[in-house]
Amino acid sequence: PRPIVQASAPAKLLIIGQAPGFRVQMSGRPFDDPSGVRLRAWLGLSPAQFYNPELVAIAPTGFCYPGRDSRGADLPPRPECAPLWRRKLLSHLRQIRLTVLLGSYAMREDSRANPAAKERAQAKQSPVWGYVQPDKIALPHPSWRNNALLKREPWIEAELLPLLRVQIQSILASEDPGAV
Numbered sequence: 001p002r003p004i005v006q007a008s009a010p011a012k013l014l015i016i017g018q019a020p021g022f023r024v025q026m027s028g029r030p031f032d033d034p035s036g037v038r039l040r041a042w043l044g045l046s047p048a049q050f051y052n053p054e055l056v057a058i059a060p061t062g063f064c065y066p067g068r069d070s071r072g073a074d075l076p077p078r079p080e081c082a083p084l085w086r087r088k089l090l091s092h093l094r095q096i097r098l099t100v101l102l103g104s105y106a107m108r109e110d111s112r113a114n115p116a117a118k119e120r121a122q123a124k125q126s127p128v129w130g131y132v133q134p135d136k137i138a139l140p141h142p143s144w145r146n147n148a149l150l151k152r153e154p155w156i157e158a159e160l161l162p163l164l165r166v167q168i169q170s171i172l173a174s175e176d177p178g179a180v
Contacts, residue, residue, distance in 0.1 A: 003063035003085075004030050007093060008053035012171050014096045015039075018105040018141060019062030019077035030058040038142040039102070042157075044165035055172060057093050059086065061109045082109045097171045100164075101132070103141030110136070129153065130160055137164060 004020040015030075023033045029051070031039055040050050050056055062077025063085060069075055086109070090096075101107050110132075131137050140146040140156065150156060 002028065002065070004028065004065075005059055005063055005089065006030050006051070006053050007057040007059060007089060009092055010054050010095050011057035011093055012055060012095055012097045013043075013168060014057045014059065014090075014093060014099045015102065016099060016106040016110070017058070017060045017102040019060050019074070019081075020065050021074050022065060022068070025065035030060070034144065035142045042139070042142060042161050042164070043100070043168055045168065049172070057096065059089055061086070061105050077105050083112075097135060098167060099136045101136065101138040103139075103143075107132075107138050110138075129156055139164075 002025060004024055017031070020030065021033060021035075024030060024036075030036070031050070036050075040047065043050070045056070060077065062081045064078070064081070066075040066078050101110050129138055129140060137160075139160075140149050140153075
């Protein structure tokens with residue numbers, strides 16, 4: 001395995017995705033694919049900001065590429081990865097001011113660690129996009145596979161993402177005026 005993680009103790013923003021895809025596994029750089037291009041645009045971050053571990057920590061629920069299924073699609077994150085490593089990693093990230101959960105795997109893992117989030121998700125019977133706590137937001141995964149969802153839910157890009165970008169810029173500016 002080749003874990004794909006970006007983290008540093010002073011990071012202010014934490015992105016929790018699912019598991020690296022094949023291209024990311026080969027490059028060793030998180031979100032080094034079209035999903036990453038979309039994600040950086042969603043967050044309003046330049047590549048220099050996004051890949052700066054002093055600003056942004058990236059920790060998928062599965063740290064390693066899980067392989068492909070019989071149809072060639074990426075497998076889900078390995079179930080033992082997050083319980084084994086997540087708490088250890090997060091214990092070193094004490095400056096995080098906002099956590100971005102990307103997709104259902106990240107939301108599910110967060111609900112395991114956070115009973116209140118689990119109750120909200122069960123009450124809705126479907127993913128809850130938006131702020132699940134003042135310092136935590138759930139977004140669809142930025143993969144092309146979610147284009148239909150984004151068309152059905154245009155408020156995500158029209159309303160939610162602009163608010164998120166303002167919050168992220170505020171967080172980064174308050175810590176380091178030169179970072180934005």
